[in-house]
């Protein structure tokens with residue numbers, strides 16, 4: 075189990091009284107306090123770490139969020155914000171003395187402006203919900219994390235989520251225009267707005283990816299884009315992981331930017347095919363999904379060039395999707411990949427590191443060697459185009475030794491990413507999962523500077539503490555390091 | 559997910575199955591997004607993943623069900639949308655069925671809840687009793703809107719009385735018996751009588767029989783009282799298993815008679831999901847029954863699957879009618895039948911529209927609209943709005959529960975089989991005027 079700071083005894087001791095005071099700030103049914111009903115909130119998409127919270131609040135308006143935060147600030151209660159609870163880095167892992175604030179009920183689309191290409195939505199709208207709301211008019215919201223069906227835009231902002239199509243369209247940060255946030259003091263602020271850049275500091279840039287540690291996001295203004303005329307995916311099958319890796323590097327080096335360039339190895343191909351029936355090549359060691367978009371002529375021209383590159387790598391097969399239904403199945407398999415791996419192994423750690431694409435073949439081989447050394451199977455599924463790796467390390471959660479091995483193996487992979495010039499996280503955030511590895515990437519001076527920013531927003535470190543930064547020697551979340 | 563069962567617990571075959579289901583859940587949360595109750599209520603506890611967690615905790619600790627857990631399990635529609643979404647193949651149906659039996663065995667519900675459940679289980683599944691009950695209720699139907707009160711009791715009474723049709727259809731054709739094929743016999747099928755459907759709308763099976771016999775299929779309608787689906791979903795294990803066993807015995811006898819059966823066909827998709835699962839339900843029964851159950855499940859088909867197999871074709875010119883096809887959850891999620899019903903309706907000459915959010919349940923869900931009238935009403939309104947947005951004023955669906963839930967107030971709801979029969983030479987469905 076992950077090390078957590080000591081719960082504040084005075085909060086636990088006053089629990090009943092505090093919750094009684096909190097309840098009237100929420101709608102009926104909006105405060106969950108019973109032990110049994112808190113259980114399902116003890117974890118998120120990283121279910122290896124679990125801790126039931128003090129209570130769960132389900133506000134319906136920004137004003138309610140503000141009232142709750144004001145109350146928590148006054149009483150020094152820690153707060154853990156939560157969207158859909160799909161974080162793979164434990165971003166929504168509660169603490170025993172923390173109030174979870176779930177934003178799932180704030181799920182309304184507030185306004186859509188097609189002329190200026192933007193939408194204002196509440197934090198609890200799902201990622202796909204934005205695209206669904208504008209699709210009929212020929213628009214979409216570009217960042218598409220694999221969990222886009224379920225994950226919520228507030229969480230996307232806090233994790234600066236990416237997705238398969240970020241190769242062309244950029245990550246969340248590149249598709250945001252404004253935020254409504256509530257500070258820990260309970261002040262409601264509007265950041266950015268309907269325009270591209272604002273005077274003064276780039277607050278939007280600072281808040282995006284701040285993992286719920288600076289403020290709670292309640293409304294988001296996003297850029298929506300015109301849907302492309304059409305898109306087609308090609309499946310390219312290869313005889314070895316490293317060969318597919320080399321092919322990715324060649325495609326990127328040629329100057330072509332496909333909209334998506336995804337990698338899957340043999341275990342992943344088999345698991346996803348069992349779920350999506352997409353016609354994946356079951357005889358391959360590795361497969362690339364390469365998608366291009368534009369007019370038919372544009373697609374044809376790009377696919378021809380890509381095919382020519384792939385052919386240099388002795389592919390087993392190259393297949394272009396023939397219909398919308400086929401493309402949908404191909405993406406259904408890829409987007410459901412993490413869950414589908416549950417068919418092979420119910421327990422896995424999903425890693426998330428980024429490397430320069432030129433190092434892909436080497437990194438894949440070294441991960442293969444580590445897998446043999448640790449005796450744990452790995453499925454590789456990732457956004458190859460931008461070098462964002464997601465090795466899934468399979469273990470047996472009912473066997474603690476196996477879990478411990480998986481954790482160590484995962485840390486080794488991330489250290490490898492940093493060693494070859496990459497970084498610890500691509501899109502899942504640091505959360506608790508990679509917290510203690512931050513020292514591999516950053517010096518203490520770097521980290522202290524970052525901690526000071528956290529302190530500037532939240533001097534008592536109440537907002538989602540014990541994430542992102544390594545715990546201090548006193549098992550504090552990090553506030554001691556910058557207190558001086 | 560990690561689980562915590564002892565060796566002794568795992569020796570129980572039902573717990574072993576639950577453990578396997580729980581182990582296969584990776585806690586990714588994808589299923590939350592397509593769960594009707596999570597979409598409406600925005601609480602993890604009213605999502606599939608939350609329910610799985612509550613059930614896991616209850617079973618692992620071998621704890622009697624408590625009010626908190628029951629509340630969230632009861633709110634589950636058993637629509638199985640979560641199973642369609644789940645990439646990991648988690649069999650939520652088997653888990654929640656198990657939980658419902660556990661609830662029935664270990665939790666004492668408030669008196670009015672117990673009474674309502676006993677009445678529904680005893681009346682809906684027995685056509686004669688249902689007929690009498692509906693006739694008795696008819697005069698009070700108009701009162702439904704006037705029952706005061708905001709409590710669950712008042713809401714349920716309103717929903718219950720609202721269900722009673724103004725005019726009960728006459729006992730029509732379609733009762734038990736053998737209906738010979740017209741012309742040369744191409745096949746022989748058993749048709750599920752359908753307990754509540756046979757009273758609420760006997761015209762559905764009558765249409766199925768007309769169409770099938772016209773296409774050269776002999777149809778046998780058995781006397782088995784009820785397939786057990788309704789009580790099964792209420793966690794009334796013993797009654798469900800007894801009804802199911804009687805149904806299996808009746809059909810298995812037909813399998814051995816007169817050239818056997820090509821299929822066991824159902825026009826009530828809610829029943830179909832359960833009949834197709836008989837093999838699982840009776841896996842631990844004595845061998846003869848287990849084998850018969852597996853035989854029956856293997857033959858079970860929705861009417862749309864069977865008509866596709868025998869190559870249904872219309873004989874009348876296209877009627878120029880636009881339909882909204884409403885996918886019953888038991889068809890689209892329970893049995894994963896999504897293509898056939900729409901293809902058949904198009905083949906028959908109808909213009910078929912698909913409402914947005916087709917994956918969301920309409921709130922009917924067996925007895926759900928009676929047990930949870932408030933959530934059911936919200937889902938109904940949402941579904942009707944999506945249907946109205948297609949511009950169609952006729953709804954086609956393959957399950958009577960949905961038809962009763964969605965029809966009325968400017969929308970005519972007709973069972974797909976009546977439309978298909980019409981276009982293949984049968985009478986125009988009465989509902990279309």
Ligand code: SF4
Nearest residue numbers: 583584586587589644
């Ligand atoms: S989608 Fe499947 S694996 Fe994921 S949480 Fe739901 S039931 Fe579990």
Ligand code: SF4
Nearest residue numbers: 593634635637638640
């Ligand atoms: S069966 Fe339907 S209501 Fe129940 S948990 Fe699954 S999706 Fe939700």
